[in-house]
Amino acid sequence: MDAERIAGVDEVPTDGSLLFTVAEDGEEKEAFLVRLSDGTVVGWRNYCMHWTDVKLDTGDGAVRDGEVICRKHAATFEKDSGVCTHGPCEGAELDPVEVAVEDGDVYLADPDYEFVQTGVEDDDPADLSTSPGARLGF
Secondary structure, three states, rough: OOOEEEHHHOOOOOOOOOEEEEEOEEEEEEEEEEEOOOEEEEEEOOOOOOOOOOOOOOOOEEEEOOOEOOOOOOOOEEOOEEEEEOOOOOOOOOOOOEEEEOOOOOEEEEEEEEEEEOOOOOOOOHHHHOOOOOOOOO
């Protein structure tokens, strides 16, 4: 496979998410992986559709009770489709990042992005805190 490895499927939590970074035209952007109940892994860009400066995964997971959650406005998104089912952006869809699973590993398969790294940068404490004005504690 020509795609770049992000992580092993077993590294993607069944009840959480795994943060990673991609680059588009040299600009780094965050994304995250979620594992569905059937073992499928999907990727989403790491921002709320209501306010795109609000991260869904700040390094400690974006999934609670089986849904992707925005801490700022309590918006909920389906893990499999990315559709917002509750909140100010209801009906909007998260931006997908195409991934593929092969031999137990998850690979970046989206031609628009280049893989940069998995997780958060060690020297970036902002990624480990909640989004500004967060109303939901995780």
